[in-house]
Amino acid sequence: MNTLLGIPQIIKIKATSLLLLAIIFSGAVCAQIGTYQRKIANGAYSVISFDKTGSKVNAEIFTWWNTHNGQMGYYAGTGILKNNTCTLQSVENDPDCKVTLAMIGNKLNAKFSDCATDHLTEDFNGLYIKFTNAVAGDYLVTAAKAYFYKKPNATTKLKAYVLxxxxxxLDMDRIAASKNEWLYVYFTNKAGKETSGYIKMDDLKLVK
Structure with missing residues (x-):
């Protein structure tokens, strides 16, 4: 026998459905945010830090050429994500350099065009795999005490810590050393001494 629903029940069902959709959408957005890497056969690699607020994308790109002279490339730009694709604009890099990023599932497809000046050649075009949910930037320590680790595992704790x-x-030129929830960061004290190592992502909060 069918039971007629009253208006309060209908409103409650709709509200629940909207909440579920919001959770699903939020999860999809969070799944996109993070840092992606593409490795080249000769040992060179490129990493893309991909952050997103609404439809606005902020991205940083670092390339390591694995050459004797230590050649590397860097690009920073913003764009609007539409149909899972965006073309970045930069105020720092060569204006002729065109960078297009496209989300494909949990991967990122990057295409560089006329970016040789910034050392982003077509060799780095292709699919990038996410290796951490973190993005480059400054982080505040949220734990009462967060220890540094020599390697990304709990058995390599060092004496050094931050409060x-x-x-x-988390710099672009070091971010490739990060792994999943372990971030390779550095801290500079008031005397100018730098300490670097791995810290658990759960003990940190990105400063935006």
């Missing part, structure tokens, strides 16, 4: 409220930095 709640301290700021550490």
């Amino acid at each position: 709640k409220g301290d700021k550490v930095t």
